[in-house]
Amino acid sequence: MKHKAWVWGLALSLLAGAATADPLLGAGAMAPTLERALQSQMRADRRAHPQAWQAVSSLQGIRPGVYRATRLQRPSVSRELRALGPDALLPMLDALAGAGFGGALSPAEREALTVGMLEAVGVLRDPRALPVLSAAYERASGPTMLRAAARGLAMSGDPAALARVQRGASEGELAQRATSLAALGVSPNPAVTPWLVARLAAPEPALVEAAAAALGERHSAWAATARRQNDPDRALVARSLVASFLRADPAHERALQTAVLAVGGAETLAAIDALNTGAAPRDAARLATLRRLAARQ
Amino acid sequence: MRATTSVFRAAPRWLGALSLLGALAGCGDTSPAQGGGDAGSDAGPPLPAFRVLVDSNRDGEVNDQDFATRGAFSASHGAVFLANVDDDDEDHAVDAEDDAVNGEADAADLARIRTAPWPAVPAGASGAVTVEHQGDTLVRLFRRTGEGFERFDPATMQLTEAELRAGVELGIESTDFPTEAWDGTVTVRVAVTQASTALADDQVTLRVAPWVIDNSIHQTEHVYGPIATGVRPAVVFFRDLETATLSDTMLLEGINTLRTEYHPNRLEGPDVWMQDIMEFGWTSMPGPGGRHAMHVVLRSPNRQRPMALFTTNEYLGPDRGYVWKSAPARDNGRTHDVSLDSFGNLELVPPYPGRPMGRLYHGSVTARSSDISLRAFLNAQGVQGPPMLVDTSWLTVGHVDEFMSFIPANTPRGWKLLWASPREGRALLQRYADQGETQANALLFEGMRWYYPEDSPNFGTTYPAQRRLSAVLADADLMAFNQRIQGILDGLREDLQRETGLTDAEIIEMPFLFWDGDGGGAGAYMPGTVNLLRYGSSVVVARPHGPVNADGEDIVELDLIERLRPDGVTVHFAEQWDLLHAALGEVHCGTNAVRVIPERGAWWEGLR
Numbered sequence: 001m002k003h004k005a006w007v008w009g010l011a012l013s014l015l016a017g018a019a020t021a022d023p024l025l026g027a028g029a030m031a032p033t034l035e036r037a038l039q040s041q042m043r044a045d046r047r048a049h050p051q052a053w054q055a056v057s058s059l060q061g062i063r064p065g066v067y068r069a070t071r072l073q074r075p076s077v078s079r080e081l082r083a084l085g086p087d088a089l090l091p092m093l094d095a096l097a098g099a100g101f102g103g104a105l106s107p108a109e110r111e112a113l114t115v116g117m118l119e120a121v122g123v124l125r126d127p128r129a130l131p132v133l134s135a136a137y138e139r140a141s142g143p144t145m146l147r148a149a150a151r152g153l154a155m156s157g158d159p160a161a162l163a164r165v166q167r168g169a170s171e172g173e174l175a176q177r178a179t180s181l182a183a184l185g186v187s188p189n190p191a192v193t194p195w196l197v198a199r200l201a202a203p204e205p206a207l208v209e210a211a212a213a214a215l216g217e218r219h220s221a222w223a224a225t226a227r228r229q230n231d232p233d234r235a236l237v238a239r240s241l242v243a244s245f246l247r248a249d250p251a252h253e254r255a256l257q258t259a260v261l262a263v264g265g266a267e268t269l270a271a272i273d274a275l276n277t278g279a280a281p282r283d284a285a286r287l288a289t290l291r292r293l294a295a296r297q
Numbered sequence: 298m299r300a301t302t303s304v305f306r307a308a309p310r311w312l313g314a315l316s317l318l319g320a321l322a323g324c325g326d327t328s329p330a331q332g333g334g335d336a337g338s339d340a341g342p343p344l345p346a347f348r349v350l351v352d353s354n355r356d357g358e359v360n361d362q363d364f365a366t367r368g369a370f371s372a373s374h375g376a377v378f379l380a381n382v383d384d385d386d387e388d389h390a391v392d393a394e395d396d397a398v399n400g401e402a403d404a405a406d407l408a409r410i411r412t413a414p415w416p417a418v419p420a421g422a423s424g425a426v427t428v429e430h431q432g433d434t435l436v437r438l439f440r441r442t443g444e445g446f447e448r449f450d451p452a453t454m455q456l457t458e459a460e461l462r463a464g465v466e467l468g469i470e471s472t473d474f475p476t477e478a479w480d481g482t483v484t485v486r487v488a489v490t491q492a493s494t495a496l497a498d499d500q501v502t503l504r505v506a507p508w509v510i511d512n513s514i515h516q517t518e519h520v521y522g523p524i525a526t527g528v529r530p531a532v533v534f535f536r537d538l539e540t541a542t543l544s545d546t547m548l549l550e551g552i553n554t555l556r557t558e559y560h561p562n563r564l565e566g567p568d569v570w571m572q573d574i575m576e577f578g579w580t581s582m583p584g585p586g587g588r589h590a591m592h593v594v595l596r597s598p599n600r601q602r603p604m605a606l607f608t609t610n611e612y613l614g615p616d617r618g619y620v621w622k623s624a625p626a627r628d629n630g631r632t633h634d635v636s637l638d639s640f641g642n643l644e645l646v647p648p649y650p651g652r653p654m655g656r657l658y659h660g661s662v663t664a665r666s667s668d669i670s671l672r673a674f675l676n677a678q679g680v681q682g683p684p685m686l687v688d689t690s691w692l693t694v695g696h697v698d699e700f701m702s703f704i705p706a707n708t709p710r711g712w713k714l715l716w717a718s719p720r721e722g723r724a725l726l727q728r729y730a731d732q733g734e735t736q737a738n739a740l741l742f743e744g745m746r747w748y749y750p751e752d753s754p755n756f757g758t759t760y761p762a763q764r765r766l767s768a769v770l771a772d773a774d775l776m777a778f779n780q781r782i783q784g785i786l787d788g789l790r791e792d793l794q795r796e797t798g799l800t801d802a803e804i805i806e807m808p809f810l811f812w813d814g815d816g817g818g819a820g821a822y823m824p825g826t827v828n829l830l831r832y833g834s835s836v837v838v839a840r841p842h843g844p845v846n847a848d849g850e851d852i853v854e855l856d857l858i859e860r861l862r863p864d865g866v867t868v869h870f871a872e873q874w875d876l877l878h879a880a881l882g883e884v885h886c887g888t889n890a891v892r893v894i895p896e897r898g899a900w901w902e903g904l905r
Contacts, residue, residue, distance in 0.1 A: 060748060069566030071573070071882035072694050073636055078815040080748060083760040116815055144816040216784070220777035222723065227773045254788055261784030262777070293787045297720060297780070 021100035024114040029097040029135040038090075038128070042098060045090040052087035056095065057102060061116070062109045075112035081120035089124050092117045097132045115144045122152025130161055137164065143179055150183035157188045166195065174206055181210035185217030193218065193233045200244045208248070209255040212241055216262030221297070224265075238263055238271040245290065246275065246283050257290060264297040347418075347461070347497035349487050350411045351376035355583040355901070359411045367501055370482065372904045376503040377582035378408030378483075381470040382618035383591045389609065391619060393472040398439050398446040402615055405589060407439060407446070407468030408503060408582055410485055412456070414464035415497075422491045424456030426467075429486070432479030436505075439468040461489060471505040474580070474620060477673040481505035507678035508593055508620060509900050510578040511892040512655055514647045514705045514712045517832035519548035521889040523569040525555050530876035531569060534887065538830075541837050541869035552607055559604045568604035569876060571889045572698065573597060573639030575608050579894045580618070590894045593618035598638045598668035624670040634665035634695070641828075641886050642667070642689070642696040645681060647703055647712045649797045654680045654903030656796075660689035660697045680903040685796065691785050693818030698828050698885045700786060701793075704836065706803070706864045713864060714799055716790055717827045718806035719779035723770070725808045729844055729852050730766045737767040739844035741823070745874050766844050775812060775822070782811045782819050805860055808853065809841070820881055824874065826857055828883035832890060836861065839883045840870040 023029055030038070046053050060066045061077035070076070081088060095101040096117055105113065118136050121129045133152040140146035150168065153161035165187075168180035181199060184192050196218075199211035215237050224231045241263060245256040260268060272291045276284055344364055352359050353366040353376050366374040381393040385402035398404050412424070428436055428451055440449035446468055456465055467485075475481035486500035522538040525531035535551060542549040554560060554567035568574070574597050581590035596608040600623055613619045626633070636642075642660040646652070657675060659667065666672075676683050689695040700717035730737040742762040769775065793799065812822035821828070824839035843853030858868050877887045 065565040070880040071570055071886055076815050083747060112815060216781055217777055220780045222780040223773040223777035226771050226776040257788055258784040261787055262781040264780060296787065297783065
């Protein structure tokens with residue numbers, strides 16, 4: 001009986017959720033021509049993939065009855081949306097910048113839904129999502145939304161999108177620059193690596209940390225093993241990161257250490273050994289600790 | 298408020314002893330003002346005729362042997378009293394909430410203050426009592442009257458000539474533990490006057506005992522698990538807990554999570570997070586037979602958590618106290634995150650050199666924080682703090698039990714650290730996959746589903762979790778993410794080793810992979826086996842659903858058994874995927890344990 005009560009409750013909440021809708025990114029997020037073109041595709045897609053549209057509209061992770069029973073106790077939809085795969089792209093774009101998402105949402109639910117959809121849209125690397133991701137990037141209302149949009153743009157491999165994120169990493173407020181910079185770790189463009197390495201010389205520690213995190217993400221030795229590909233840039237990256245680690249003050253050293261360990265591999269050990277030659281006693285001690293940790297990997 | 302006086306049987310044996318001492322030593326018509334006094338011990342100075350005594354030497358008795366140690370509070374000396382937060386009369390209210398002494402057991406929770414008999418007290422004398430301390434915590438006095446105690450209000454009441462002559466016994470209790478504004482010290486002063494002439498004056502200091510968190514490697518009294526009849530994932534999990542605890546003769550108590558008070562909204566799933574709603578600890582003072590102690594449960598500050606009412610509805614009772622620290626939203630501010638108030642995010646590093654009571658650790662996130670009053674409370678307790686703040690900003694949920702726990706070990710230190718290890722998780726899977734094509738194609742999480750299964754109250758969209766081992770190992774994004782998490786974990790482990798002196802040999806890495814969730818936060822991808830329930834020499838961990846070998850054995854289970862076998866630990870596996878793992882938790886999150894209050898190793902020995 002209790003089970004049935006919950007199911008009925010969920011059904012009622014779904015029905016209630018169909019009452020109102022507005023685009024998660026706000027009205028006018030896309031240029032009218034783009035919006036019209038996308039709407040045409042959406043109509044066709046709704047007929048072709050009704051299950052995906054249904055799945056997106058009945059997401060569980062933003063239902064209070066569900067998320068309050070999780071340990072997080074906050075709405076969470078990113079994994080759920082990513083698991084829906086490519087068929088969910090257009091329903092998500094529709095929610096973000098088209099007809100919206102049905103139902104009354106609390107601010108926390110709306111934010112989780114927006115960020116989760118941007119993350120899920122990004123990993124699909126579909127060029128149709130670029131106008132929506134760009135709009136989200138320009139309108140980002142907080143760091144998690146900015147991060148999700150920037151990663152989506154960077155991940156796409158689109159040169160214009162990459163250039164936009166690089167510009168965002170170079171101008172504006174420091175925190176937003178750092179968020180954009182860190183997002184470049186997922187760009188498939190090899191030219192991003194030397195661009196990031198150059199940012200390790202930035203005078204702002206927050207930007208150095210962000211560039212280091214991005215380099216750590218894109219040059220992971222474990223990821224290269226997974227791809228069964230050599231990473232010709234890893235030696236350069238390892239040397240650059242270890243040097244940045246040595247330059248870092250104590251407040252920022254940990255972030256650099258994490259980035260060095262995120263790269264790992266024999267190249268990292270070699271870079272540490274090379275910089276240890278003739279190092280001052282304090283630096284030698286720091287490098288010895290770093291080497292011990294890197295060797296565990 | 299209830300009756301202000303409660304009478305019960307209690308033999309005031311101390312009075313006879315002190316009277317005898319007074320008769321032997323308090324010779325004649327003397328007072329300190331007049332230069333007279335009692336003879337001291339063979340080696341000590343003479344005692345003043347009027348003196349106030351507390352159990353300064355901590356032998357459980359109040360007598361003249363306490364006089365010499367009434368000075369500064371230290372690891373070896375100083376009187377202690379209790380926050381009287383249990384419910385000896387079982388009226389579902391904390392005893393200190395009223396100004397009565399509710400029976401013998403309640404009286405036993407009062408520390409005693411005594412004035413030595415003063416046979417030569419001048420006629421017409423009276424004693425004014427003052428209680429001084431910082432902060433606004435209410436500290437109450439009671440006066441023995443025959444066989445009972447009555448409230449003694451220093452503002453309106455005085456000690457009489459007869460009481461001063463015979464000696465008087467007071468009891469003292471606090472309504473709270475040390476606070477941010479109060480280290481727990483009180484000074485009780487008695488000034489004796491005759492008309493307006495000062496005759497004598499004496500004072501003693503006491504300190505209220507802190508709340509001490511249970512040590513997870515200590516002997517276990519009983520464990521808790523969630524009951525949700527009709528919710529199959531919960532039934533399965535509790536059944537596995539029963540199997541494990543029965544085989545170890547450990548007492549398992551089920552908490553009915555579907556009680557209306559705990560589960561008012563039937564549209565929501567039950568709150569099964571037994572770890573997060575409460576933290577068990579204790580408090581103690583010296584007593585006649587050794588130490589006098591009570592268990593005390595700390596309720597989660599989260600006000601939107603009806604399940605936490607278990608602490609008052611069912612746990613509170615004789616020698617089972619309760620404390621709750623929760624600030625209103627306006628005081629907590631915009632960055633308050635109620636998830637960090639969960640007590641899977643508050644644990645204790647067991648004792649190590651320099652920290653005989655262990656040290657608290659608490660997950661800390663730069664942009665978010667736990668309840669401000671909880672943090673102030675923990676800081677104020679002193680003996681196990683201040684809490685070591687551990688960066689958990691890299692986790693989606695952000696609790697410290699997601700990556701570390703402890704087991705007893707037959708080593709000089711007596712315990713080992715269990716530490717989450719993507720490195721070991723990846724290596725374990727890779728070793729198996731390298732054995733051949735069949736092994737590489739084995740399934741991880743076979744038959745399991747993410748999100749909520751059909752028999753869950755949260756039934757809805759679900760999707761298969763199972764993946765071929767080769768696909769997991771070839772997932773570059775997953776591997777890059779795990780290597781970064783390993784880097785973070787290695788840094789945190791370095792901090793902990795530096796703090797505690799732990800060697801690598803004292804750390805057991807627990808193999809499992811993480812994955813990323815909303816905003817890039819990490820959570821356990823493979824069931825987080827470090828997040829466990831420990832009692833005796835057993836641990837209950839999440840069934841890992843790893844690849845199964847030709848003999849039908851889960852290779853992750855086999856690995857865990859072998860990893861912990863050298864330390865004599867028996868591993869029980871509990872099915873909790875649907876109930877806990879898919880909802881961002883594991884076994885520790887869904888259970889709790891009350892440890893035996895230690896007979897040895899009093900908290901005052903841990904004073905720093």
